[in-house]
Amino acid sequence: MTLKLTLFAPTSDGLAQLARQLPPAEESVGVSSALGCIDDLAAEIERGHPDLVVADLPRLADAELRRIEVALNDSPATSVIMLSPERSPEYLLQVMRSGVREVVPTPLANGELKVAYARQFERLIARRGSARKGRVLAFLPAKGGSGSTFLSTNLAYALASRGQRVALIDLNLHFGDAALFLSEARPATTIADLARDVSRLDPTFLESSMIEVAPNLRVLAAPDTPEGAMDVTPAAVERILAAARERFDFVLLDMSRLLDGAAVRALDQAEALYLTLQLTLPFIHDARRLLALLATLGYARDKLHVIVNRWEKGGEITSGDVQKALGTPVDLEVPNSFAAVAHAINHGVPILKSAPRDPVSKALLELADRLAPQEAGRKRGWFGLPL
Numbered sequence: 040m041t042l043k044l045t046l047f048a049p050t051s052d053g054l055a056q057l058a059r060q061l062p063p064a065e066e067s068v069g070v071s072s073a074l075g076c077i078d079d080l081a082a083e084i085e086r087g088h089p090d091l092v093v094a095d096l097p098r099l100a101d102a103e104l105r106r107i108e109v110a111l112n113d114s115p116a117t118s119v120i121m122l123s124p125e126r127s128p129e130y131l132l133q134v135m136r137s138g139v140r141e142v143v144p145t146p147l148a149n150g151e152l153k154v155a156y157a158r159q160f161e162r163l164i165a166r167r168g169s170a171r172k173g174r175v176l177a178f179l180p181a182k183g184g185s186g187s188t189f190l191s192t193n194l195a196y197a198l199a200s201r202g203q204r205v206a207l208i209d210l211n212l213h214f215g216d217a218a219l220f221l222s223e224a225r226p227a228t229t230i231a232d233l234a235r236d237v238s239r240l241d242p243t244f245l246e247s248s249m250i251e252v253a254p255n256l257r258v259l260a261a262p263d264t265p266e267g268a269m270d271v272t273p274a275a276v277e278r279i280l281a282a283a284r285e286r287f288d289f290v291l292l293d294m295s296r297l298l299d300g301a302a303v304r305a306l307d308q309a310e311a312l313y314l315t316l317q318l319t320l321p322f323i324h325d326a327r328r329l330l331a332l333l334a335t336l337g338y339a340r341d342k343l344h345v346i347v348n349r350w351e352k353g354g355e356i357t358s359g360d361v362q363k364a365l366g367t368p369v370d371l372e373v374p375n376s377f378a379a380v381a382h383a384i385n386h387g388v389p390i391l392k393s394a395p396r397d398p399v400s401k402a403l404l405e406l407a408d409r410l411a412p413q414e415a416g417r418k419r420g421w422f423g424l425p426l
């Protein structure tokens with residue numbers, strides 16, 4: 040992921056001078072610039088949440104420093120290097136209290152700015168490296184009713200039952216129903232509420248907006264109105280997933296097969312895309328079209344996984360046929376088990392809880408095992424489930 044650097048000065052001349060004082064930006068740095076007064080700088084921080092700001096500023100009044108402080112409270116991950124002509128200890132203390140990380144005196148001398156920049160840059164890289172990054176897995180139905188929501192929600196539970204911290208995010212923005220599969224609780228907050236207030240978003244706020252299904256499993260519900268779905272912009276999806284990846288080991292996305300801007304932004308963050316289909320021709324036909332679309336969008340073949348759902352022994356079409364038709368091996372066969380699946384869904388209970396020995400539960404655990412292999416010696420998870 041790129042680091043976002045913002046350069047700021049009151050005038051365009053100042054900005055050009057500032058840029059000349061810094062080393063050429065590396066490829067991993069996205070540079071933007073802004074000019075104007077303190078309000079412009081503050082707005083830029085609040086809007087763009089840059090990782091690093093280098094700002095050449097005159098001596099600031101108390102009210103101006105407070106404005107900076109408000110912006111930095113809103114964007115706590117932003118580091119600011121401030122160039123300042125005023126260097127009295129009282130003033131420097133005030134500046135630091137507003138949240139600015141480093142002050143470099145002007146006029147510049149002895150490469151001080153370069154040193155401060157390198158120091159902050161290294162700190163950010165180190166923080167990025169150590170930041171926890173949850174694994175994003177996206178689930179797409181080849182066709183309506185293929186079982187994508189059932190599988191993603193129940194796999195989320197299977198992973199959580201093995202001690203992983205798991206988030207299930209319902210990105211089927213118009214017709215999402217994932218929360219119903221795992222809980223009877225009505226969601227107080229949906230992804231649309233978060234999207235409307237995305238500047239406040241951090242991992243803690245995100246977690247508190249989700250339904251707690253089990254100790255380490257939470258669900259972010261889909262909007263409950265069409266207007267709500269419209270509020271979930273691609274940028275909001277990106278922020279929500281970034282926050283989720285900081286807090287959870289796995290972030291599972293229950294998607295629709297309509298690949299709009301928000302969906303594509305989410306898929307960009309996914310390490311794997313699971314396409315669910317059943318063993319009849321219309322599913323295979325649509326799976327082929329969806330795979331072609333995903334290829335056109337640039338998703339590598341090795342990211343794409345195929346799950347055959349409602350598999351039955353002796354069926355007319357086999358997983359081998361699917362592999363031939365799609366040119367992609369079948370990753371997992373989930374057996375057909377109508378009564379146990381319908382019972383679990385109707386009661387808003389994970390199938391691993393209501394029917395732990397059902398073949399469907401076993402298939403889900405098999406996939407969970409591949410994604411998060413169990414350490415030897417740990418045999419039982421919640422509810423004494425065989426692990």
Ligand SMILES: Nc1ncnc2c1ncn2[C@@H]1O[C@H](COP(=O)(O)OP(=O)(O)OP(=O)(O)O)[C@@H](O)[C@H]1O
Nearest residue numbers: 180183184185186187188189349374375376377380
């Ligand atoms: N392995 C299974 N065995 C039997 N029935 C199943 C199985 N998996 C799913 N189903 C049934 O299929 C129905 C549709 O599943 P689900 O809602 O998960 O599909 P979907 O692909 O998410 O559909 P949509 O495109 O509408 O979001 C479920 O209500 C359930 O009854």
Ligand SMILES: [Mg+2]
Nearest residue numbers: 187188189211
């Ligand atoms: Mg669904």
